[in-house]
Amino acid sequence: MTDFGDTNFADKAGDKELQDFLMMEKQKAQFNAQIHEFNDVCWDKCIDKPSNKLDSRTExxxxxxxxxxxxxxxxxxxxxxxxLQKSA
Structure with missing residues (x-):
């Protein structure tokens, strides 16, 4: 006979692992999006014309x-x- 309590616990543990994994992937995606935003904003602000090297002013x-x-x-x-702390 199967003990459904143990299966339920395993399902919850698996759900927690999946949630943790998804949270980490979301954070990685947000970090990558931030890097792309840095690139776009700072490129437009600092790069007059692309060349093989960065001069000291551009760097x-x-x-x-x-x-x-x-x-x-x-x-x-x-x-x-x-x-968030104040509202909690």
Missing amino acids: TCLTNCVDRFIDVSLLITNRFAQL
């Missing part, structure tokens, strides 16, 4: 652009986290 511009983009993303993320 500095790209570095500053990405740094500011990351700063703003972290600021927004932290602000949302604070709002």
Whole structure:
């Protein structure tokens, strides 16, 4: 005779594993989307004309652009986290 309680527990454990996997994949996709957004915004801002090498001005511009983009993303993320904590 099959113990349905054990099967139910295994199903829940499998569901949790699947949810964890899907969450990780979603985070990877969001990270990749963020990288593409950095590329698009900073490319348009800093690259006048593509060439074989980056000059120091362009390299500095790209570095500053990405740094500011990351700063703003972290600021927004932290602000949302604070709002969630206050509402909980």
